[in-house]
Amino acid sequence: MSDxxxxxxxxxxxxxxxxxxxxxxxxxxxxxxxxxxxDACVLALKQWPQSGIPANPAAWLTSVAKRRAIDxxxxxxNFTRQQAVIHGEMGYDQTSTPEAEAEHALEDTIPDERLKxxxxxxxxxxxxxxxxxxxxxxLCGLTIxxxxxxxxxxxxxxxxxxxxxxxxxxxARIPYSVPAPELLPERLTxxxxxxxxxxxxxxxATSGDSLIRHELCDEAIRxxxxxxxxxxxxxxxxxEPYGLLALMLLHHARTPARxxxxxxxxxxxxxxxxxxxxxxxxxGTALLDRAIALGRRGPYQLQAAISALHCxxxxxxxxxxxxxxxxxxxxxxxxxxxxxxxNHAIASGEAFGPQAGLAxxxxxxxxxxxxxxxxxxVADCLRRTGDNVSAHHCxxxxxxxxxxxxxxxxxxxxxxxxxxx
Amino acid sequence: MKxxxxxxxxxxxxxxxxxxxxxxxxxxxxxxELATRGALVAGEALMPVSTATTVRVRGGEALVTDxxxxxxxxxxxxxxVVDAPDLDAAIAIAKKIPGALDGSVxxxxxxxxG
Numbered sequence: 457m458s459d460x461x462x463x464x465x466x467x468x469x470x471x472x473x474x475x476x477x478x479x480x481x482x483x484x485x486x487x488x489x490x491x492x493x494x495d496a497c498v499l500a501l502k503q504w505p506q507s508g509i510p511a512n513p514a515a516w517l518t519s520v521a522k523r524r525a526i527d528x529x530x531x532x533x534n535f536t537r538q539q540a541v542i543h544g545e546m547g548y549d550q551t552s553t554p555e556a557e558a559e560h561a562l563e564d565t566i567p568d569e570r571l572k573x574x575x576x577x578x579x580x581x582x583x584x585x586x587x588x589x590x591x592x593x594x595l596c597g598l599t600i601x602x603x604x605x606x607x608x609x610x611x612x613x614x615x616x617x618x619x620x621x622x623x624x625x626x627x628a629r630i631p632y633s634v635p636a637p638e639l640l641p642e643r644l645t646x647x648x649x650x651x652x653x654x655x656x657x658x659x660x661a662t663s664g665d666s667l668i669r670h671e672l673c674d675e676a677i678r679x680x681x682x683x684x685x686x687x688x689x690x691x692x693x694x695x696e697p698y699g700l701l702a703l704m705l706l707h708h709a710r711t712p713a714r715x716x717x718x719x720x721x722x723x724x725x726x727x728x729x730x731x732x733x734x735x736x737x738x739x740g741t742a743l744l745d746r747a748i749a750l751g752r753r754g755p756y757q758l759q760a761a762i763s764a765l766h767c768x769x770x771x772x773x774x775x776x777x778x779x780x781x782x783x784x785x786x787x788x789x790x791x792x793x794x795x796x797x798x799n800h801a802i803a804s805g806e807a808f809g810p811q812a813g814l815a816x817x818x819x820x821x822x823x824x825x826x827x828x829x830x831x832x833x834v835a836d837c838l839r840r841t842g843d844n845v846s847a848h849h850c851x852x853x854x855x856x857x858x859x860x861x862x863x864x865x866x867x868x869x870x871x872x873x874x875x876x877x
Numbered sequence: 878m879k880x881x882x883x884x885x886x887x888x889x890x891x892x893x894x895x896x897x898x899x900x901x902x903x904x905x906x907x908x909x910e911l912a913t914r915g916a917l918v919a920g921e922a923l924m925p926v927s928t929a930t931t932v933r934v935r936g937g938e939a940l941v942t943d944x945x946x947x948x949x950x951x952x953x954x955x956x957x958v959v960d961a962p963d964l965d966a967a968i969a970i971a972k973k974i975p976g977a978l979d980g981s982v983x984x985x986x987x988x989x990x991g
Contacts, residue, residue, distance in 0.1 A: 628964050628986045631962075
């Protein structure tokens with residue numbers, strides 16, 4: 457692929473969300489907007505290699521896409537689509553030539569409607585897996601194939617999932633707007649949950665195509681950054697979005713040290729901290745400070761604060777565990793869940809000794825009996841008390857429950873080093 | 878756009894007379910509000926499911942049976958048809974239906990023919 461061609465592809469990707477959001481706003485229909493953008497990209501691939509990438513590619517694509525939509529659907533038999541195009545045509549000068557349009561577009565700034573699109577994609581009337589798929593497809597410009605690969609489903613399944621969601625948006629008339637103030641907190645929570653799900657899909661999973669997974673983290677960070685830039689600056693409602701972005705940046709900063717040369721998972725304890733991305737850590741902590749200053753505490757800020765404490769410790773032994781225990785305690789109060797309780801117990805074990813950890817862990821035995829990380833945590837505490845026989849037994853349980861080969865390999869390595877004499 | 882709001886709930890709630898009265902008042906208030914806003918297209922309460930008859934036509938033959946005898950605890954007890962600009966507006970109305978407090982309300986857009 458030539459450099460120019462790669463630059464064109466990159467431009468398509470970068471401008472996709474913004475142009476598509478504008479076109480959906482214009483036509484009120486996802487399919488019409490997507491077809492039109494597709495047509496505009498085809499034309500761009502023909503013209504840009506000669507003319508160069510225009511100064512304002514988003515405006516160029518928008519202008520051409522609108523014209524193409526009209527050409528394509530003038531003879532369309534589908535009533536709804538035709539209506540959408542007619543609706544979008546209003547106020548559009550049909551007498552100008554495409555060249556004049558494109559020329560005109562150079563000075564035009566197209567309105568940024570991505571926030572509306574974000575709220576539509578994450579409407580609670582849509583299933584969460586559909587919300588995530590729609591965001592990746594429409595806002596991030598991932599293909600059906602890429603989205604399918606990221607979530608380990610077939611492209612056919614993913615295409616159906618997206619088509620169903622788009623039909624529901626159209627047929628049930630899910631609004632294309634930023635929700636009214638009284639709905640905003642609730643809907644913002646849904647948007648943040650979808651973004652964090654995308655991030656975690658890229659960050660936490662240890663199987664699958666690593667390239668696409670890395671891309672998911674980047675896209676989630678881009679979406680989070682966009683959300684933060686678009687919301688009223690330093691308004692109390694922005695506190696959690698800032699917290700979410702800070703959390704993702706701080707997690708992502710540790711990515712370079714999370715895998716060893718063979719692709720195995722490296723635990724926090726064993727990571728080479730010089731390989732962490734300190735620029736990202738600085739950005740994340742600065743953003744977290746800004747969020748906390750807004751005085752509206754929430755779960756993303758608490759998790760980001762925990763992550764920041766890990767990032768600030770020069771060595772594992774320097775970690776401020778008592779403060780982390782306090783933060784997990786606050787998180788547990790806000791969102792009681794066995795997994796948060798597990799982390800709280802592990803942190804307590806680090807802060808106040810393995811007996812303290814074991815005492816808290818024993819309360820979770822029933823809830824987390826089928827969860828490998830629970831047995832791993834118990835094994836680690838037991839080992840620290842010197843009870844290698846019981847530890848070995850727990851490592852075996854964890855090994856049996858572990859979901860993938862990398863996790864199993866890691867547990868085996870722990871088991872060997874803790875083998876009873 | 879028209880939406881049907883299907884109100885599902887339990888029939889074995891054993892409400893006191895005062896509770897039934899309060900619920901009726903809440904429904905009347907909602908009816909007035911929707912009618913004033915021009916959002917009310919229709920709305921009715923249904924007789925208990927024990928009065929229901931099910932009709933199926935199979936191979937030209939009408940099969941009429943007692944029921945439905947669904948084992949589910951929540952049954953269709955009433956409905957509204959409302960005119961709302963979009964799903965959020967329809968959901969906002971659904972949230973106000975007293976039946977949503979102890980049952981559930983299903984929001985379904987109506988098909989527009991033509």
